[in-house]
Amino acid sequence: MTLFDLTESELRRRTSLKWNVYAPDVLPLWVAEMDVRVLPEVVTAVTEALEAGDTGYPWGTRYAEAYADMADARWGWRPELDQLRRSGDVMNAILSLLLGNTAEGDHVVLNPPVYPPFWQVVEGYRRHVTQVPLTASGRLDLAALEAAFTGPDRPTAYLLCSPHNPNGTVHTAEELSAVARLCREHGVLLVVDEIHAPLVDPGNEFVPVLSLPDAQNAVVAFSAGKGWNLPAFKAGLYVRGTDAVAAFDALPPLANQSTGQMATIAHTAALRHGQAWVDAVMVEVAANKDLLGRLVDDLLPGVTYQRAPGTYLAWLDCTGLGMENPRDHFVARAKVGLNSGSDFGPDHGRFVRMNLATSPALITEAVERMASSLR
């Protein structure tokens, strides 16, 4: 049994972003949608709500309780309900946190290469990015962070992606504690996006930043949207550390207005009933990462894949191909749709991001097409 059992023609019937942006002859392995069916318990919960006419405004703490139970069972850490607040989607939660806790002209630290909307949520709202790139091995650079916190562009906030999109780094407890300590020391608000938290290869441990006693100054944005492939349903949670009351108090009006009732029901069902399901997804994704590693070694000389345990995304260094824009090449010549590294940071145009939440057959087909395009 595989969770990635939908055929290409079934997937092409979808109307969402992944399967529609590129022309029909392009195999799309780009935006972070998964080629899976919806968890049956989500279908049941949403169907029952629709049949009952339960289509009003969201109310209560069911999503928060489901999250707390997941955090306890999965990570051995349980937040109190007063640490949780409903949000709309994760990017809107981050936007509200930044609007409420920073001022126009302030600097916000990002770790390129990083998820493109992180740039937009800072620069699009009259704040400036202070770049602290990941190290060559894809990890947080603590010395460079400290230098940024004390340098001329002193930030008021730091937006951390955990696990890291696009390269899948899973930050360690030591790294997260060190980051939180630096933020506390220098008066920087630590905002952590944990939307990919459940998406970690088997045998690897994700550390929720707020499970760490010395990271209670952090604020987290979470949603079941990524782990259970529910971006169609806009709901999420703000989670604050025990020392981050002020960050919640500073949230602007309407900071949770975009939460949908149906979305809350869908996400809650996913958290309640989909823990084994997301683990099964990551068993298959881990096998896809193995497969990609072999295919890249065998068929794509000049491309380097540095495998990491987080997310279902693969970050491919195409520098050895000597192309200015490998994404454009692969779309035009291989008919494979990937994300361009240039969207993740100014120095990353020679990378591409590939989405591995699909069948091994489609991954194999994509890499074979990419290899042919290089011959």
Ligand SMILES: Cc1ncc(COP(=O)(O)O)c(C=O)c1O
């Ligand atoms: C790191 C990260 N944050 C946020 C999002 C988007 O979340 P939402 O749709 O809830 O805004 C994504 C989507 O891929 C993501 O990778």
